[in-house]
Amino acid sequence: MVDHVGERNVNQVVDSGKGPGKGLDDAPGFELPLLLFAGFRTLIDRLHARLAEEGHPELRPAYGFAMQAIGVHGATASDIGRRLGVSKQAAGKTVDRLLALGYAERADDPDDARRKLVRLTPHGRAALGRSAALFDELRAEWAAVLGADRVREMEAALRRVVPEDTAFRLDATSWLGGA
Numbered sequence: 001m002v003d004h005v006g007e008r009n010v011n012q013v014v015d016s017g018k019g020p021g022k023g024l025d026d027a028p029g030f031e032l033p034l035l036l037f038a039g040f041r042t043l044i045d046r047l048h049a050r051l052a053e054e055g056h057p058e059l060r061p062a063y064g065f066a067m068q069a070i071g072v073h074g075a076t077a078s079d080i081g082r083r084l085g086v087s088k089q090a091a092g093k094t095v096d097r098l099l100a101l102g103y104a105e106r107a108d109d110p111d112d113a114r115r116k117l118v119r120l121t122p123h124g125r126a127a128l129g130r131s132a133a134l135f136d137e138l139r140a141e142w143a144a145v146l147g148a149d150r151v152r153e154m155e156a157a158l159r160r161v162v163p164e165d166t167a168f169r170l171d172a173t174s175w176l177g178g179a
Contacts, residue, residue, distance in 0.1 A: 043135070043138050044061050046138055047134050047135065047138060048060070048061065051127065051130065051131065051134065054130060056127050056130075058101050059103075059127060062094055063094065063097065063101075064128075064131060065084060066091070066094045066095065066098060067098065067103060067104070067124055067127070067128055069083035069084050070098075070104060070118050070119065070120055070124075073119075074117035074118055074120075075118055076109070076116065076117060076118070077091050077116075077118065080094075080118065095118050098124065099118075102123045102124075103121060103123055104118050104119065104121060105119055105121050106118055107119050
């Protein structure tokens with residue numbers, strides 16, 4: 001947790017006495033994950049504000065992760081839970097909400113009559129498609145502020161330090177305590 005004391009941010013767990021703006025070598029280590037998370041949160045909040053303006057006011061970040069977990073071919077509640085890193089019951093609650101909002105539907109599994117698949121409706125696929133386009137627009141806004149080369153360098157640097165097998169995991173909401 002970070003608190004503000006005087007003119008500086010203080011990590012309440014460990015205060016190294018370092019403040020922001022003193023140069024890279026003097027920046028406290030706790031600021032990096034907080035800034036990365038703040039960047040993530042900024043993009044997600046702006047995405048959802050725009051989706052709300054465009055007719056999707058009920059969409060929440062957890063629903064976007066769940067719709068990604070459902071995928072283009074559909075998935076069972078167990079599959080969705082596993083992909084999100086949550087229990088089948090937690091996934092089921094999110095799926096129930098997506099069903100109620102018209103973003104998903106249940107269907108018989110053509111490969112196993114005992115199973116039900118959750119599939120995206122045309123409304124759900126349209127929301128995901130719009131989300132992808134909005135992420136492109138948001139990236140372009142960052143490039144306009146920071147410069148396109150700098151954004152590409154930032155992405156390349158993150159690809160170097162983020163393990164490849166975890167770069168595009170969908171279980172962020174469970175890790176952060178949501179879904």
